[in-house]
Amino acid sequence: MTEIFGVPTQALFGQLLIGLINGSFYAMLSLGLAVIFGLLNIINFTHGAQYMMGAFCAYFLLEFAGVGYWWSLLIVPMVVGITGIVVERTMLARLYKLDHLYGLLLTFGLALILQGLFTNYYGSSGLPYRIPNELTGGIDLGFMLLPKYRAWVIVASLVVCLGTWFVIERTKLGAYLRAATENRALVQAFGVNVPRMITLTYGFGVGLAALAGVMAAPIYQVNPQMGANLIIVVFAVVVIGGMGSILGAILTGFGLGIVEGLTKVFYPEASNTVIFVIMVIVLLIKPAGLFGKER
Protein backbone atom coordinates (compact mmCIF):
# COMPACT_ATOMS: atom_id res chain seq x y z
CA MET A 1 0.00 0.00 0.00
CA THR A 2 1.38 3.42 -0.97
CA GLU A 3 1.58 6.28 1.48
CA ILE A 4 1.78 10.09 1.32
CA PHE A 5 3.25 11.81 4.40
CA GLY A 6 2.75 8.58 6.24
CA VAL A 7 -0.93 8.44 5.35
CA PRO A 8 -2.28 5.59 3.19
CA THR A 9 -3.43 7.02 -0.16
CA GLN A 10 -6.63 5.04 0.19
CA ALA A 11 -7.59 6.98 3.31
CA LEU A 12 -6.40 10.25 1.82
CA PHE A 13 -8.54 9.94 -1.29
CA GLY A 14 -11.44 8.65 0.73
CA GLN A 15 -11.41 11.74 2.94
CA LEU A 16 -10.87 14.03 -0.04
CA LEU A 17 -13.98 12.55 -1.60
CA ILE A 18 -16.01 13.08 1.58
CA GLY A 19 -14.64 16.62 1.68
CA LEU A 20 -15.75 17.23 -1.89
CA ILE A 21 -19.21 15.86 -1.15
CA ASN A 22 -19.60 18.07 1.91
CA GLY A 23 -18.17 20.93 -0.12
CA SER A 24 -20.84 20.37 -2.77
CA PHE A 25 -23.55 20.92 -0.18
CA TYR A 26 -21.75 23.85 1.42
CA ALA A 27 -21.44 25.47 -2.00
CA MET A 28 -25.07 24.99 -3.03
CA LEU A 29 -26.40 26.18 0.31
CA SER A 30 -24.10 29.14 0.71
CA LEU A 31 -24.81 30.15 -2.89
CA GLY A 32 -28.54 30.38 -2.10
CA LEU A 33 -27.82 32.31 1.07
CA ALA A 34 -25.57 34.72 -0.83
CA VAL A 35 -28.14 35.35 -3.57
CA ILE A 36 -30.90 35.95 -1.01
CA PHE A 37 -28.75 38.18 1.14
CA GLY A 38 -27.57 40.20 -1.85
CA LEU A 39 -31.03 41.19 -3.01
CA LEU A 40 -33.24 40.92 0.07
CA ASN A 41 -30.71 42.00 2.67
CA ILE A 42 -32.00 39.19 4.82
CA ILE A 43 -29.89 36.48 6.40
CA ASN A 44 -32.10 33.51 5.69
CA PHE A 45 -31.88 31.41 8.83
CA THR A 46 -34.65 29.18 7.49
CA HIS A 47 -32.24 27.89 4.84
CA GLY A 48 -31.29 24.75 6.77
CA ALA A 49 -34.94 23.92 7.45
CA GLN A 50 -35.75 24.43 3.77
CA TYR A 51 -32.94 22.02 2.86
CA MET A 52 -34.44 19.53 5.32
CA MET A 53 -37.90 20.08 3.78
CA GLY A 54 -36.40 19.28 0.38
CA ALA A 55 -35.19 15.91 1.67
CA PHE A 56 -38.53 15.17 3.36
CA CYS A 57 -40.46 16.22 0.28
CA ALA A 58 -38.46 13.73 -1.81
CA TYR A 59 -39.12 11.07 0.82
CA PHE A 60 -42.89 11.78 0.81
CA LEU A 61 -43.04 11.74 -2.97
CA LEU A 62 -41.38 8.34 -3.03
CA GLU A 63 -43.33 6.83 -0.11
CA PHE A 64 -46.80 8.13 -0.88
CA ALA A 65 -46.81 8.79 -4.61
CA GLY A 66 -44.15 6.50 -5.94
CA VAL A 67 -42.36 9.45 -7.50
CA GLY A 68 -38.68 8.62 -7.75
CA TYR A 69 -35.44 10.49 -7.33
CA TRP A 70 -35.13 11.99 -10.81
CA TRP A 71 -38.59 13.55 -10.83
CA SER A 72 -38.01 14.72 -7.28
CA LEU A 73 -34.98 16.67 -8.43
CA LEU A 74 -37.38 18.71 -10.56
CA ILE A 75 -40.57 18.77 -8.49
CA VAL A 76 -39.16 19.28 -4.98
CA PRO A 77 -37.32 22.57 -5.64
CA MET A 78 -40.51 23.94 -7.19
CA VAL A 79 -42.77 22.84 -4.34
CA VAL A 80 -40.44 24.04 -1.58
CA GLY A 81 -39.62 27.15 -3.63
CA ILE A 82 -43.32 27.99 -3.72
CA THR A 83 -43.53 27.71 0.08
CA GLY A 84 -40.63 30.16 0.09
CA ILE A 85 -42.55 32.51 -2.17
CA VAL A 86 -45.50 32.38 0.19
CA VAL A 87 -43.24 33.17 3.14
CA GLU A 88 -41.70 36.10 1.25
CA ARG A 89 -45.04 37.56 0.15
CA THR A 90 -46.82 37.17 3.47
CA MET A 91 -44.03 37.81 5.95
CA LEU A 92 -40.59 38.88 4.73
CA ALA A 93 -41.97 41.58 2.43
CA ARG A 94 -43.19 43.47 5.48
CA LEU A 95 -39.73 43.64 7.01
CA TYR A 96 -37.57 45.21 4.28
CA LYS A 97 -37.97 48.71 5.67
CA LEU A 98 -36.88 47.57 9.13
CA ASP A 99 -33.51 46.63 10.55
CA HIS A 100 -31.70 43.41 9.44
CA LEU A 101 -32.40 41.95 12.82
CA TYR A 102 -36.12 41.48 12.18
CA GLY A 103 -35.56 39.36 9.11
CA LEU A 104 -33.04 37.30 11.03
CA LEU A 105 -35.45 36.77 13.93
CA LEU A 106 -38.34 35.85 11.65
CA THR A 107 -36.37 33.34 9.59
CA PHE A 108 -34.76 31.88 12.72
CA GLY A 109 -38.18 31.47 14.35
CA LEU A 110 -39.55 29.83 11.22
CA ALA A 111 -36.63 27.39 11.19
CA LEU A 112 -37.32 26.39 14.79
CA ILE A 113 -41.04 25.92 14.08
CA LEU A 114 -40.39 23.80 11.00
CA GLN A 115 -37.79 21.63 12.71
CA GLY A 116 -40.06 21.24 15.71
CA LEU A 117 -42.99 20.19 13.56
CA PHE A 118 -41.01 17.61 11.63
CA THR A 119 -39.38 16.25 14.80
CA ASN A 120 -42.81 15.98 16.37
CA TYR A 121 -44.16 13.82 13.56
CA TYR A 122 -41.09 11.91 12.45
CA GLY A 123 -38.83 11.78 15.50
CA SER A 124 -35.14 12.38 15.19
CA SER A 125 -33.98 9.05 13.83
CA GLY A 126 -33.29 9.18 10.13
CA LEU A 127 -35.59 7.82 7.46
CA PRO A 128 -33.83 5.88 4.72
CA TYR A 129 -33.91 7.06 1.12
CA ARG A 130 -32.35 4.71 -1.37
CA ILE A 131 -29.92 5.62 -4.08
CA PRO A 132 -31.61 5.55 -7.51
CA ASN A 133 -30.87 2.32 -9.40
CA GLU A 134 -28.94 4.07 -12.13
CA LEU A 135 -26.40 5.33 -9.59
CA THR A 136 -25.81 2.35 -7.35
CA GLY A 137 -22.43 0.73 -7.33
CA GLY A 138 -19.09 2.32 -7.98
CA ILE A 139 -16.38 2.99 -10.50
CA ASP A 140 -12.99 1.43 -9.90
CA LEU A 141 -10.43 4.18 -10.40
CA GLY A 142 -7.52 1.86 -9.73
CA PHE A 143 -6.40 3.65 -6.57
CA MET A 144 -9.89 3.76 -5.05
CA LEU A 145 -13.51 2.79 -5.57
CA LEU A 146 -15.62 5.84 -6.43
CA PRO A 147 -19.31 5.36 -5.58
CA LYS A 148 -21.33 6.50 -8.58
CA TYR A 149 -23.86 8.42 -6.51
CA ARG A 150 -21.16 10.51 -4.87
CA ALA A 151 -19.56 11.32 -8.21
CA TRP A 152 -22.98 12.41 -9.46
CA VAL A 153 -23.51 14.71 -6.46
CA ILE A 154 -20.21 16.46 -7.04
CA VAL A 155 -20.79 16.91 -10.77
CA ALA A 156 -24.43 17.97 -10.40
CA SER A 157 -23.65 20.52 -7.73
CA LEU A 158 -20.79 21.94 -9.81
CA VAL A 159 -23.15 22.28 -12.76
CA VAL A 160 -25.87 23.93 -10.64
CA CYS A 161 -23.40 26.33 -9.02
CA LEU A 162 -21.68 27.32 -12.25
CA GLY A 163 -25.04 27.62 -14.01
CA THR A 164 -26.26 29.99 -11.31
CA TRP A 165 -23.04 31.95 -11.48
CA PHE A 166 -23.39 32.22 -15.25
CA VAL A 167 -26.97 33.48 -15.08
CA ILE A 168 -26.11 36.09 -12.48
CA GLU A 169 -22.85 37.33 -13.96
CA ARG A 170 -23.40 36.93 -17.69
CA THR A 171 -27.07 37.41 -18.58
CA LYS A 172 -29.54 40.27 -18.77
CA LEU A 173 -31.59 38.78 -15.95
CA GLY A 174 -28.44 38.65 -13.85
CA ALA A 175 -27.69 42.28 -14.70
CA TYR A 176 -31.08 43.26 -13.26
CA LEU A 177 -30.31 41.23 -10.17
CA ARG A 178 -26.88 42.77 -9.68
CA ALA A 179 -28.19 46.27 -10.32
CA ALA A 180 -31.11 45.80 -7.92
CA THR A 181 -28.70 44.49 -5.30
CA GLU A 182 -26.93 47.86 -5.55
CA ASN A 183 -29.89 50.22 -5.94
CA ARG A 184 -33.35 48.70 -5.87
CA ALA A 185 -35.25 51.97 -6.16
CA LEU A 186 -33.46 53.07 -9.32
CA VAL A 187 -33.90 49.73 -11.08
CA GLN A 188 -37.61 49.87 -10.28
CA ALA A 189 -37.74 53.47 -11.53
CA PHE A 190 -36.47 52.17 -14.89
CA GLY A 191 -39.63 50.08 -15.16
CA VAL A 192 -38.51 46.75 -13.72
CA ASN A 193 -40.95 45.04 -11.37
CA VAL A 194 -38.43 44.74 -8.55
CA PRO A 195 -40.83 43.43 -5.88
CA ARG A 196 -41.67 40.48 -8.13
CA MET A 197 -37.98 39.94 -8.83
CA ILE A 198 -37.28 39.85 -5.08
CA THR A 199 -40.04 37.28 -4.54
CA LEU A 200 -38.74 35.04 -7.32
CA THR A 201 -35.17 35.38 -6.08
CA TYR A 202 -36.17 34.19 -2.64
CA GLY A 203 -38.10 31.34 -4.22
CA PHE A 204 -35.03 30.44 -6.27
CA GLY A 205 -32.70 30.49 -3.25
CA VAL A 206 -35.09 28.31 -1.29
CA GLY A 207 -35.48 25.98 -4.27
CA LEU A 208 -31.71 25.62 -4.39
CA ALA A 209 -31.70 24.60 -0.71
CA ALA A 210 -34.44 22.07 -1.42
CA LEU A 211 -32.51 20.67 -4.38
CA ALA A 212 -29.52 20.17 -2.12
CA GLY A 213 -31.88 18.41 0.29
CA VAL A 214 -33.00 15.93 -2.39
CA MET A 215 -29.41 15.24 -3.34
CA ALA A 216 -28.49 14.74 0.31
CA ALA A 217 -31.34 12.34 1.10
CA PRO A 218 -29.57 9.15 -0.11
CA ILE A 219 -26.31 10.14 1.58
CA TYR A 220 -27.20 11.53 5.00
CA GLN A 221 -30.68 10.02 5.50
CA VAL A 222 -33.77 12.14 5.96
CA ASN A 223 -33.92 13.64 9.40
CA PRO A 224 -35.47 16.79 10.90
CA GLN A 225 -32.15 17.96 12.31
CA MET A 226 -30.15 17.47 9.11
CA GLY A 227 -30.41 21.15 8.19
CA ALA A 228 -29.73 22.53 11.64
CA ASN A 229 -26.41 20.68 11.86
CA LEU A 230 -25.29 21.66 8.40
CA ILE A 231 -26.40 25.26 8.33
CA ILE A 232 -24.06 26.36 11.11
CA VAL A 233 -21.08 25.26 9.04
CA VAL A 234 -22.65 26.88 5.97
CA PHE A 235 -22.95 30.21 7.76
CA ALA A 236 -19.26 29.98 8.61
CA VAL A 237 -18.59 29.29 4.91
CA VAL A 238 -20.58 32.37 3.93
CA VAL A 239 -18.73 34.52 6.45
CA ILE A 240 -15.37 33.25 5.17
CA GLY A 241 -16.32 33.73 1.50
CA GLY A 242 -17.90 37.13 2.04
CA MET A 243 -21.62 37.84 2.20
CA GLY A 244 -23.17 38.53 -1.17
CA SER A 245 -20.34 37.23 -3.36
CA ILE A 246 -21.57 34.53 -5.73
CA LEU A 247 -18.28 33.09 -6.92
CA GLY A 248 -16.92 33.49 -3.40
CA ALA A 249 -19.68 31.32 -1.99
CA ILE A 250 -19.04 28.56 -4.55
CA LEU A 251 -15.24 28.49 -4.26
CA THR A 252 -15.27 28.75 -0.48
CA GLY A 253 -17.87 25.99 -0.21
CA PHE A 254 -15.84 23.47 -2.19
CA GLY A 255 -12.54 24.70 -0.77
CA LEU A 256 -13.59 24.36 2.84
CA GLY A 257 -15.10 20.95 2.24
CA ILE A 258 -11.69 19.79 0.99
CA VAL A 259 -9.85 21.48 3.86
CA GLU A 260 -12.16 19.75 6.30
CA GLY A 261 -11.57 16.38 4.62
CA LEU A 262 -7.79 16.81 4.69
CA THR A 263 -7.91 17.82 8.33
CA LYS A 264 -9.64 14.51 9.07
CA VAL A 265 -6.65 12.71 7.58
CA PHE A 266 -3.81 14.71 9.07
CA TYR A 267 -5.22 15.97 12.36
CA PRO A 268 -8.60 14.34 13.01
CA GLU A 269 -9.04 16.05 16.40
CA ALA A 270 -9.49 19.41 14.63
CA SER A 271 -11.77 18.27 11.82
CA ASN A 272 -14.94 19.58 13.46
CA THR A 273 -13.49 22.95 14.34
CA VAL A 274 -11.14 23.75 11.48
CA ILE A 275 -13.75 25.75 9.56
CA PHE A 276 -14.51 27.90 12.58
CA VAL A 277 -10.82 28.47 13.22
CA ILE A 278 -10.46 29.62 9.61
CA MET A 279 -13.49 31.84 10.08
CA VAL A 280 -11.93 33.57 13.07
CA ILE A 281 -8.65 34.10 11.23
CA VAL A 282 -10.41 35.48 8.12
CA LEU A 283 -12.57 37.80 10.22
CA LEU A 284 -9.46 39.17 11.91
CA ILE A 285 -7.52 39.71 8.69
CA LYS A 286 -10.26 40.48 6.15
CA PRO A 287 -13.55 41.22 7.93
CA ALA A 288 -15.53 41.43 4.67
CA GLY A 289 -14.54 37.84 3.83
CA LEU A 290 -12.15 36.43 1.24
CA PHE A 291 -14.26 37.53 -1.75
CA GLY A 292 -16.38 40.23 -0.13
CA LYS A 293 -16.14 43.93 -0.83
CA GLU A 294 -15.65 46.31 2.05
CA ARG A 295 -18.67 48.57 2.31
Next chain:
Amino acid sequence: MPDALTTARPAGPGTATAPLLSVRDLNAWYGESHILHGVTFDVRAGEVVTLLGRNGAGKTTTLRSIMGIVPRREGSIAYDGQETVRLASNRIARMGIAYCPEERGIFASLNVEENLLLPPIVRDGGLSIEQIFELFPNLKERLSSQGTKLSGGEQQMLAIGRILRTGARLLLLDEPTEGLAPVIVQQIGRTIARLKAQGFTILLVEQNFRFAATVADRHYVMDHGRVADMIPNSELGANMAKLHDYLGV
Protein backbone atom coordinates in the same frame (compact mmCIF):
# COMPACT_ATOMS: atom_id res chain seq x y z
CA MET B 1 -58.40 70.26 -5.47
CA PRO B 2 -59.82 69.95 -9.03
CA ASP B 3 -57.83 67.81 -11.39
CA ALA B 4 -56.88 70.22 -14.15
CA LEU B 5 -56.41 67.49 -16.70
CA THR B 6 -59.74 65.78 -16.49
CA THR B 7 -61.26 69.06 -17.69
CA ALA B 8 -60.99 70.19 -21.32
CA ARG B 9 -57.62 69.25 -22.85
CA PRO B 10 -56.73 72.20 -25.12
CA ALA B 11 -55.43 74.97 -22.87
CA GLY B 12 -56.07 78.68 -23.25
CA PRO B 13 -54.63 80.95 -25.94
CA GLY B 14 -50.88 81.15 -26.12
CA THR B 15 -50.34 77.49 -25.15
CA ALA B 16 -49.70 75.47 -28.26
CA THR B 17 -50.35 72.10 -26.57
CA ALA B 18 -51.93 70.76 -23.41
CA PRO B 19 -49.41 69.93 -20.67
CA LEU B 20 -47.70 66.57 -20.99
CA LEU B 21 -46.90 66.70 -17.30
CA SER B 22 -49.13 68.49 -14.87
CA VAL B 23 -48.15 68.68 -11.20
CA ARG B 24 -50.79 70.03 -8.82
CA ASP B 25 -50.46 70.75 -5.12
CA LEU B 26 -47.76 68.13 -4.67
CA ASN B 27 -46.71 67.37 -1.11
CA ALA B 28 -43.91 64.98 -0.21
CA TRP B 29 -42.37 63.66 2.97
CA TYR B 30 -39.21 61.88 4.08
CA GLY B 31 -40.32 60.21 7.29
CA GLU B 32 -41.53 63.03 9.53
CA SER B 33 -40.01 65.84 7.46
CA HIS B 34 -42.49 67.52 5.19
CA ILE B 35 -40.37 68.59 2.21
CA LEU B 36 -42.72 69.68 -0.60
CA HIS B 37 -45.59 71.99 0.27
CA GLY B 38 -47.99 72.18 -2.63
CA VAL B 39 -45.72 72.23 -5.70
CA THR B 40 -47.65 73.16 -8.87
CA PHE B 41 -46.32 73.45 -12.42
CA ASP B 42 -46.79 72.20 -15.98
CA VAL B 43 -44.50 70.92 -18.71
CA ARG B 44 -45.85 70.90 -22.25
CA ALA B 45 -44.89 68.32 -24.83
CA GLY B 46 -41.63 69.21 -26.55
CA GLU B 47 -40.58 71.80 -23.98
CA VAL B 48 -37.37 72.01 -22.00
CA VAL B 49 -38.30 73.34 -18.57
CA THR B 50 -35.95 73.84 -15.64
CA LEU B 51 -36.41 73.77 -11.92
CA LEU B 52 -34.04 76.30 -10.39
CA GLY B 53 -33.51 76.90 -6.71
CA ARG B 54 -31.06 76.87 -3.85
CA ASN B 55 -29.63 73.78 -2.22
CA GLY B 56 -32.37 72.03 -0.34
CA ALA B 57 -35.22 73.85 -2.12
CA GLY B 58 -36.80 70.52 -3.04
CA LYS B 59 -35.84 70.14 -6.72
CA THR B 60 -34.57 66.58 -6.43
CA THR B 61 -37.51 65.64 -4.22
CA THR B 62 -39.85 66.96 -6.93
CA LEU B 63 -38.25 64.73 -9.58
CA ARG B 64 -38.24 61.76 -7.23
CA SER B 65 -41.92 62.37 -6.46
CA ILE B 66 -42.80 62.40 -10.16
CA MET B 67 -40.86 59.15 -10.56
CA GLY B 68 -42.59 57.62 -7.55
CA ILE B 69 -39.54 56.97 -5.39
CA VAL B 70 -40.22 59.13 -2.33
CA PRO B 71 -41.58 57.36 0.75
CA ARG B 72 -44.79 59.39 0.77
CA ARG B 73 -46.42 61.83 -1.66
CA GLU B 74 -49.83 63.45 -2.08
CA GLY B 75 -51.50 65.75 -4.59
CA SER B 76 -51.80 65.17 -8.30
CA ILE B 77 -49.18 64.27 -10.91
CA ALA B 78 -50.78 63.69 -14.29
CA TYR B 79 -48.77 62.43 -17.24
CA ASP B 80 -50.43 62.58 -20.62
CA GLY B 81 -53.77 62.96 -18.86
CA GLN B 82 -53.29 59.98 -16.54
CA GLU B 83 -52.97 60.31 -12.79
CA THR B 84 -49.75 58.67 -11.51
CA VAL B 85 -49.55 59.73 -7.89
CA ARG B 86 -50.68 56.38 -6.56
CA LEU B 87 -48.69 54.19 -8.98
CA ALA B 88 -45.50 52.25 -8.21
CA SER B 89 -42.39 53.65 -9.87
CA ASN B 90 -42.08 50.77 -12.36
CA ARG B 91 -45.60 51.52 -13.62
CA ILE B 92 -44.74 55.21 -13.96
CA ALA B 93 -41.61 54.38 -15.94
CA ARG B 94 -43.67 52.16 -18.24
CA MET B 95 -45.85 55.16 -19.13
CA GLY B 96 -42.83 56.80 -20.70
CA ILE B 97 -41.01 58.79 -18.03
CA ALA B 98 -37.28 58.26 -17.45
CA TYR B 99 -35.06 59.53 -14.68
CA CYS B 100 -31.39 60.46 -14.57
CA PRO B 101 -30.54 60.90 -10.88
CA GLU B 102 -28.31 63.58 -9.40
CA GLU B 103 -25.82 60.98 -8.15
CA ARG B 104 -25.97 59.39 -11.66
CA GLY B 105 -26.71 55.90 -10.39
CA ILE B 106 -24.13 54.03 -12.45
CA PHE B 107 -23.95 50.42 -11.25
CA ALA B 108 -20.51 49.29 -10.12
CA SER B 109 -21.25 45.60 -10.62
CA LEU B 110 -22.23 46.19 -14.27
CA ASN B 111 -19.93 47.10 -17.12
CA VAL B 112 -20.66 50.08 -19.35
CA GLU B 113 -22.55 48.03 -21.90
CA GLU B 114 -24.71 46.37 -19.24
CA ASN B 115 -25.40 49.77 -17.67
CA LEU B 116 -26.37 51.15 -21.05
CA LEU B 117 -28.71 48.26 -21.87
CA LEU B 118 -30.20 47.93 -18.39
CA PRO B 119 -33.34 50.10 -18.57
CA PRO B 120 -36.02 48.09 -20.35
CA ILE B 121 -37.64 49.42 -23.52
CA VAL B 122 -41.02 50.83 -22.48
CA ARG B 123 -42.21 52.25 -25.82
CA ASP B 124 -41.23 52.33 -29.47
CA GLY B 125 -39.34 55.29 -30.75
CA GLY B 126 -36.29 55.37 -28.50
CA LEU B 127 -32.83 56.13 -29.85
CA SER B 128 -30.81 53.25 -31.28
CA ILE B 129 -27.48 52.33 -29.74
CA GLU B 130 -25.79 53.85 -32.82
CA GLN B 131 -27.57 57.17 -32.26
CA ILE B 132 -26.50 57.14 -28.62
CA PHE B 133 -22.88 56.51 -29.61
CA GLU B 134 -23.17 59.38 -32.05
CA LEU B 135 -24.17 61.66 -29.18
CA PHE B 136 -21.57 60.23 -26.80
CA PRO B 137 -18.70 58.68 -28.79
CA ASN B 138 -16.67 58.13 -25.61
CA LEU B 139 -19.03 55.42 -24.45
CA LYS B 140 -18.34 53.25 -27.47
CA GLU B 141 -14.66 52.97 -26.53
CA ARG B 142 -15.38 51.91 -22.98
CA LEU B 143 -18.12 49.29 -23.31
CA SER B 144 -16.36 46.58 -21.32
CA SER B 145 -15.08 48.84 -18.53
CA GLN B 146 -16.68 48.68 -15.12
CA GLY B 147 -19.39 51.37 -15.00
CA THR B 148 -17.93 53.28 -12.09
CA LYS B 149 -14.41 53.29 -13.59
CA LEU B 150 -15.49 55.97 -16.08
CA SER B 151 -14.67 59.62 -15.52
CA GLY B 152 -17.37 61.84 -14.04
CA GLY B 153 -18.27 63.23 -17.45
CA GLU B 154 -18.44 59.80 -19.04
CA GLN B 155 -20.61 58.52 -16.21
CA GLN B 156 -22.98 61.40 -16.81
CA MET B 157 -23.10 60.57 -20.52
CA LEU B 158 -23.84 56.96 -19.64
CA ALA B 159 -26.56 58.00 -17.20
CA ILE B 160 -28.23 60.13 -19.86
CA GLY B 161 -27.51 57.75 -22.73
CA ARG B 162 -29.11 54.73 -21.12
CA ILE B 163 -32.49 56.43 -20.70
CA LEU B 164 -32.64 57.52 -24.35
CA ARG B 165 -33.04 53.96 -25.62
CA THR B 166 -36.19 53.21 -23.67
CA GLY B 167 -38.68 55.16 -25.73
CA ALA B 168 -39.55 57.40 -22.78
CA ARG B 169 -40.77 60.80 -23.98
CA LEU B 170 -40.32 62.75 -20.76
CA LEU B 171 -36.81 62.89 -19.37
CA LEU B 172 -36.16 64.01 -15.81
CA LEU B 173 -32.53 65.15 -15.60
CA ASP B 174 -31.16 66.09 -12.18
CA GLU B 175 -28.20 68.49 -12.41
CA PRO B 176 -26.53 66.78 -15.38
CA THR B 177 -23.76 69.42 -15.49
CA GLU B 178 -22.84 69.32 -11.81
CA GLY B 179 -19.09 69.18 -11.29
CA LEU B 180 -18.21 68.73 -14.95
CA ALA B 181 -15.59 70.49 -17.08
CA PRO B 182 -16.83 73.31 -19.38
CA VAL B 183 -16.34 71.30 -22.60
CA ILE B 184 -18.48 68.51 -21.25
CA VAL B 185 -21.12 70.96 -20.03
CA GLN B 186 -21.24 72.27 -23.61
CA GLN B 187 -21.55 68.76 -24.98
CA ILE B 188 -24.47 68.08 -22.65
CA GLY B 189 -26.03 71.40 -23.69
CA ARG B 190 -25.82 70.37 -27.37
CA THR B 191 -27.28 66.99 -26.50
CA ILE B 192 -30.26 68.56 -24.78
CA ALA B 193 -30.84 70.79 -27.80
CA ARG B 194 -30.75 67.78 -30.12
CA LEU B 195 -33.09 65.79 -27.93
CA LYS B 196 -35.51 68.71 -27.91
CA ALA B 197 -35.30 68.88 -31.69
CA GLN B 198 -36.18 65.18 -31.81
CA GLY B 199 -39.31 65.84 -29.78
CA PHE B 200 -38.24 64.79 -26.29
CA THR B 201 -39.76 66.71 -23.40
CA ILE B 202 -37.23 67.52 -20.70
CA LEU B 203 -37.58 68.59 -17.09
CA LEU B 204 -34.16 69.72 -16.01
CA VAL B 205 -32.97 70.53 -12.50
CA GLU B 206 -30.15 73.07 -12.55
CA GLN B 207 -28.15 75.20 -10.17
CA ASN B 208 -26.22 76.75 -13.04
CA PHE B 209 -28.75 79.13 -14.52
CA ARG B 210 -26.36 80.45 -17.16
CA PHE B 211 -26.35 76.94 -18.55
CA ALA B 212 -30.12 76.65 -18.04
CA ALA B 213 -30.65 79.83 -20.06
CA THR B 214 -28.92 78.29 -23.08
CA VAL B 215 -31.21 75.25 -23.30
CA ALA B 216 -34.59 75.94 -21.67
CA ASP B 217 -37.92 77.43 -22.75
CA ARG B 218 -39.12 78.25 -19.27
CA HIS B 219 -37.84 78.22 -15.71
CA TYR B 220 -39.65 77.45 -12.49
CA VAL B 221 -37.97 78.78 -9.39
CA MET B 222 -38.35 76.64 -6.28
CA ASP B 223 -37.96 77.85 -2.73
CA HIS B 224 -38.64 75.99 0.52
CA GLY B 225 -40.62 73.21 -1.11
CA ARG B 226 -42.83 75.48 -3.24
CA VAL B 227 -42.75 76.92 -6.74
CA ALA B 228 -42.04 80.59 -6.14
CA ASP B 229 -42.02 81.88 -9.71
CA MET B 230 -42.14 81.03 -13.39
CA ILE B 231 -39.90 82.90 -15.81
CA PRO B 232 -40.00 82.36 -19.60
CA ASN B 233 -36.48 82.14 -20.97
CA SER B 234 -37.04 85.24 -23.10
CA GLU B 235 -37.70 87.27 -19.96
CA LEU B 236 -34.73 85.95 -18.04
CA GLY B 237 -32.69 89.12 -18.62
CA ALA B 238 -35.40 91.35 -17.23
CA ASN B 239 -35.77 89.15 -14.15
CA MET B 240 -32.10 88.87 -13.24
CA ALA B 241 -32.33 90.80 -10.00
CA LYS B 242 -35.25 88.71 -8.78
CA LEU B 243 -33.51 85.48 -9.76
CA HIS B 244 -30.36 86.47 -7.90
CA ASP B 245 -32.53 86.97 -4.86
CA TYR B 246 -34.10 83.53 -5.13
CA LEU B 247 -30.92 81.70 -5.83
CA GLY B 248 -28.79 83.74 -3.44
CA VAL B 249 -25.98 84.04 -5.96
